[in-house]
Amino acid sequence: MLSASALQRLGIAVASTGLALLVGLVVVAATGYDPVQFLVDVFEGSFGDSTATARTLKFTTIFVLTGVAVAVAFRAGVFNIGVQGQFVVGGFATIVTILWLAPFLPGGAVGGVALMALGTVAAVLAGGAYAAIPGLLKAYADANEIITTIMLNFIAVGVVGFLVEGPFRGEGNRAPNTARLPEYVDLPRLVYDNPDFSVVGLAVAVVTVVIVAFVVGRTRFGYDLVTSGRQEAAATFSGVDPDRMVVATMTFSGMLAGVAGAVFAIMIQGYYSDPSGVATYGFDAIAVSLLAANNPLGVVPASLLFGGLDSAGSHISINSDLPVQLIDGIIGLVVLFVAAPELFRMAAERVGLGEDRR
Amino acid sequence: MSASVGDYVEGNSLRLGGALGVVALAVVAALSLDVPLGEIVTVGFVERSLQAATPIALAAIGGLYAEKSGVFNIGLEGFMIFGAVNTAMLVWLVGGSSPTQGDLAVAMVGAVLVSLVYALVFAVFLIRYQANQIVAGLAVWFIGLGFGPFTAVLLWGNRNSPGLVSVQDVTVPVLADLPVVGPILFDTSPLVLLTAVVAVAAWVVLYRTKYGYWLQAAGENPEALDTAGVDVNRVRYAAVIFSGILAGLAGAVLLAHAGSFTGTGDTMVDGRGWIGIVAYLFGNYNPLGAAAAALLFGGLDMLQIQFQTAGIELPNRLVSLFPYIAVVVVLSVWGSTRMPAAVGEPYESED
Numbered sequence: 001m002l003s004a005s006a007l008q009r010l011g012i013a014v015a016s017t018g019l020a021l022l023v024g025l026v027v028v029a030a031t032g033y034d035p036v037q038f039l040v041d042v043f044e045g046s047f048g049d050s051t052a053t054a055r056t057l058k059f060t061t062i063f064v065l066t067g068v069a070v071a072v073a074f075r076a077g078v079f080n081i082g083v084q085g086q087f088v089v090g091g092f093a094t095i096v097t098i099l100w101l102a103p104f105l106p107g108g109a110v111g112g113v114a115l116m117a118l119g120t121v122a123a124v125l126a127g128g129a130y131a132a133i134p135g136l137l138k139a140y141a142d143a144n145e146i147i148t149t150i151m152l153n154f155i156a157v158g159v160v161g162f163l164v165e166g167p168f169r170g171e172g173n174r175a176p177n178t179a180r181l182p183e184y185v186d187l188p189r190l191v192y193d194n195p196d197f198s199v200v201g202l203a204v205a206v207v208t209v210v211i212v213a214f215v216v217g218r219t220r221f222g223y224d225l226v227t228s229g230r231q232e233a234a235a236t237f238s239g240v241d242p243d244r245m246v247v248a249t250m251t252f253s254g255m256l257a258g259v260a261g262a263v264f265a266i267m268i269q270g271y272y273s274d275p276s277g278v279a280t281y282g283f284d285a286i287a288v289s290l291l292a293a294n295n296p297l298g299v300v301p302a303s304l305l306f307g308g309l310d311s312a313g314s315h316i317s318i319n320s321d322l323p324v325q326l327i328d329g330i331i332g333l334v335v336l337f338v339a340a341p342e343l344f345r346m347a348a349e350r351v352g353l354g355e356d357r358r
Numbered sequence: 359m360s361a362s363v364g365d366y367v368e369g370n371s372l373r374l375g376g377a378l379g380v381v382a383l384a385v386v387a388a389l390s391l392d393v394p395l396g397e398i399v400t401v402g403f404v405e406r407s408l409q410a411a412t413p414i415a416l417a418a419i420g421g422l423y424a425e426k427s428g429v430f431n432i433g434l435e436g437f438m439i440f441g442a443v444n445t446a447m448l449v450w451l452v453g454g455s456s457p458t459q460g461d462l463a464v465a466m467v468g469a470v471l472v473s474l475v476y477a478l479v480f481a482v483f484l485i486r487y488q489a490n491q492i493v494a495g496l497a498v499w500f501i502g503l504g505f506g507p508f509t510a511v512l513l514w515g516n517r518n519s520p521g522l523v524s525v526q527d528v529t530v531p532v533l534a535d536l537p538v539v540g541p542i543l544f545d546t547s548p549l550v551l552l553t554a555v556v557a558v559a560a561w562v563v564l565y566r567t568k569y570g571y572w573l574q575a576a577g578e579n580p581e582a583l584d585t586a587g588v589d590v591n592r593v594r595y596a597a598v599i600f601s602g603i604l605a606g607l608a609g610a611v612l613l614a615h616a617g618s619f620t621g622t623g624d625t626m627v628d629g630r631g632w633i634g635i636v637a638y639l640f641g642n643y644n645p646l647g648a649a650a651a652a653l654l655f656g657g658l659d660m661l662q663i664q665f666q667t668a669g670i671e672l673p674n675r676l677v678s679l680f681p682y683i684a685v686v687v688v689l690s691v692w693g694s695t696r697m698p699a700a701v702g703e704p705y706e707s708e709d
Binding site: 027137147150152154155286323326331335 | 503
């Protein structure tokens with residue numbers, strides 16, 4: 001995939017998504033539902049009206065942050081499949097920190113902003129630290145990070161689930177949830193009147209992406225990160241310690257996952273619930289990143305697409321009896337097709353499209 | 359390249375010594391902390407551990423074959439989800455709400471055949487279209503996580519199936535009455551025995567037959583195998599399809615032991631495919647070693663029941679994390695296994 005041009009990558013992304021949707025439509029038809037109605041539902045559910053658009057942008061916000069977290073790791077040749085776990089740990093840290101600090105700070109807008117900032121810092125630290133574990137294990141014990149990060153996802157969900165059920169359950173809560181954040185700790189509602197979405201959250205996500213793009217594209221750290229992913233020998237030759245680079249990359253990626261967790265906790269939930277019920281933003285982020293060819297800026301449009309798909313899923317689950325899990329399956333198919341660019345190259349050659357390989 | 363048990367012990371003395379050391383340490387800790395060891399290590403515990411180990415062992419042996427041939431099948435977890443949900447679906451379609459043992463057997467065979475088709479498609483993606491093995495394997499997992507529960511919702515209107523049927527224990531007369539060994543080996547799930555047979559057969563084929571030699575050569579030195587006139591990619595196709603079949607069987611076995619399909623969260627497979635990968639790494643790519651490692655993870659998985667009956671106050675939710683923690687520890691201590699040399703590299707014949 002590294003030898004593909006930007007245009008080819010875009011073509012592969014579009015073709016993968018189109019093909020996955022087509023397979024989805026076939027499944028819809030084969031299971032006795034109306035594929036045309038499905039398509040209409042997808043469009044209405046994602047951008048049909050301002051409610052749908054706000055919902056799409058809500059999912060997009062989280063996907064942008066989790067997606068860029070995955071992308072920086074993949075760029076450096078490190079497979080961080082643990083964004084989901086880092087996201088959970090970060091979000092939980094945000095809620096706990098804000099709940100702890102709230103009594104010590106003034107209420108109102110000033111206190112709210114200060115608490116949100118401190119909560120986000122806590123998420124960044126927690127997410128980074130949690131991601132550093134598989135980084136250290138890979139660098140110094142040669143443990144495959146794909147498997148350790150997946151195991152750490154299970155462990156994060158289990159431990160945080162245990163904590164919100166027992167020690168951190170809000171007083172008098174029947175459900176296994178923490179206490180709610182104070183009223184004044186929330187992002188302002190601008191443009192869209194949706195309790196779970198704020199344009200400020202989206203702005204935070206986009207600014208984060210721009211910063212990451214700058215770090216990856218314009219700084220020494222970013223240069224080392226990309227070269228250690230593409231040409232390990234060259235990176236080592238220019239004085240980069242590959243072990244330290246792996247740890248740094250994982251930590252950086254986990255910090256971004258932490259930001260995603262903080263935005264999710266503050267903007268969407270307002271408390272923390274059992275993470276086994278939280279949507280798998282960290283896994284879908286892998287699809288987002290792959291579709292964006294692991295380019296930080298490319299993550300934004302890819303997130304919009306997946307935000308739209310998830311939003312359509314919410315719409316379908318209310319307005320149709322078609323099982324919404326179909327959307328997850330389609331996302332999996334997108335990943336499968338993105339993994340095999342050769343498939344499209346061969347297909348394109350057969351129909352006489354595109355330039356010669358090599 | 360051939361390996362006898364003696365060679366295995368010699369080549370893996372550190373691994374075996376480490377495993378023994380951990381067990382010894384656990385026993386010492388249990389004794390010194392006054393844990394009722396007798397109530398934890400019971401015949402029932404061994405039986406349950408063997409049952410819990412079977413799906414992990416089957417998936418591990420399949421994954422090991424694929425990797426030995428030079429293809430990293432990281433999609434085991436996904437194939438297991440499909441194996442489980444398809445078995446549940448077929449049981450329901452064949453036997454309705456009160457299926458028999460025969461219906462279960464038919465469903466398991468059917469689900470394994472479906473797995474064969476999926477694995478064939480996956481193999482074409484990996485070998486013909488040279489898909490990124492890691493990304494494609496993850497994709498299989500995601501597709502399983504989506505379409506597994508999707509199938510359940512279509513059939514039962516719920517991500518979980520109703521209670522269907524679980525496999526009955528087979529009791530061998532007379533032998534079953536032997537103390538300890540009797541209930542563990544001669545009064546147990548036939549699928550445990552099947553897994554033992556598969557593990558031994560996989561070992562024999564891998565180390566004692568021409569096919570096993572080809573398989574190892576395809577992963578270690580594909581050029582040499584090609585020169586010897588054997589089609590490398592054909593060997594790899596066979597290995598990947600075999601791994602998909604075994605992972606599908608692993609999912610079917612999981613369902614047959616549980617009796618119903620669970621599609622919430624990470625589904626009933628719940629990471630066992632990933633643990634299978636670690637099991638064969640820990641077993642150093644040896645089918646028997648992989649099965650033994652699976653037993654270790656299966657035992658950890660079943661500890662929560664033992665803790666409860668022994669009255670040990672540990673939150674269930676934390677005890678259930680033991681296998682995952684063990685995987686991280688095992689991988690950190692014995693992470694640097696020597697992979698077959700050509701894993702992950704597509705092979706293109708020069709002619």
